[in-house]
Amino acid sequence: MFEINMKYFLCLLSLSNCLFFGLTFPAVGDSIHLIKLLSENKCTNCELKGIDLVHATLLNSSLEGSNLSQANLSRSILDNTNFKNTNLSGTILYGSSLRGADLTGADLTGADLRLSDLSNATFTISQISKSDWIGAKGLDLNLFPYHYLHNYGVKQISRKKNNNGVILLTVAINKLPTAAITYVARGIAYYNKSKISVAMKDFEVAASIYKERGQLKRSEKLIFINELISSNQYNIDNQNNQNYTESLKAGIRFLSLLALKSVSPI
Numbered sequence: 001m002f003e004i005n006m007k008y009f010l011c012l013l014s015l016s017n018c019l020f021f022g023l024t025f026p027a028v029g030d031s032i033h034l035i036k037l038l039s040e041n042k043c044t045n046c047e048l049k050g051i052d053l054v055h056a057t058l059l060n061s062s063l064e065g066s067n068l069s070q071a072n073l074s075r076s077i078l079d080n081t082n083f084k085n086t087n088l089s090g091t092i093l094y095g096s097s098l099r100g101a102d103l104t105g106a107d108l109t110g111a112d113l114r115l116s117d118l119s120n121a122t123f124t125i126s127q128i129s130k131s132d133w134i135g136a137k138g139l140d141l142n143l144f145p146y147h148y149l150h151n152y153g154v155k156q157i158s159r160k161k162n163n164n165g166v167i168l169l170t171v172a173i174n175k176l177p178t179a180a181i182t183y184v185a186r187g188i189a190y191y192n193k194s195k196i197s198v199a200m201k202d203f204e205v206a207a208s209i210y211k212e213r214g215q216l217k218r219s220e221k222l223i224f225i226n227e228l229i230s231s232n233q234y235n236i237d238n239q240n241n242q243n244y245t246e247s248l249k250a251g252i253r254f255l256s257l258l259a260l261k262s263v264s265p266i
Helices: 006-013 015-019 028-040 146-158 164-175 182-192 196-212 216-235 238-259
Strands: none
Touching: 146 164, 146 182, 146 196, 164 182, 182 196, 182 238, 196 216
């Protein structure tokens, strides 16, 4: 069932109505397709690029083969909608419900699927990997490959989303427990969250792995940084504390440069 939102019809009638509701006035061809969608609850192979349908309700609808690139469908109800082979590149689906939706063959490059509900939706990991999906429901993180989880986790940390980074990097470590670089990255996230002892533990594990590989310089650097962290926590002499602090900042910068970069697929 499709709940008709009157503001979209009013927008189609005049530009002034669009401005009043804060919507984008569609082109002539696009408006015909939008009317078809609103009245028939389906519009296959339609041109709806950049259309504004925030808070829309499209239940059991069909948009197969349509162009919805750069459209705004945030916080919409799109359950069981047919998006087969639909262009959803750059489309905003933030906070939308896509339960049971069919996304087979859909282009999700650059789509915003954050906080969406993808429970029982049909898609492939390669499709979803091209979008921004952090916080989405209905995704099994274990289905993503190690390198993708690491890279996405690092991206979250660079955006100061350390909680998200820890979640992604933890799954990555579970998939590849010998990934020293991922321990370092997660340690940085923990350090940013002021969880110092947990961060030190990750740096310690990474140092051990590097040592086993014969990468002694990296191992020694991590051990040294852990010593700086420990000394900085308990040093009460102001002059020494300042010296330790500067050295620690330099050490953390080194680790950040080491950890916060993408890795090659494994």
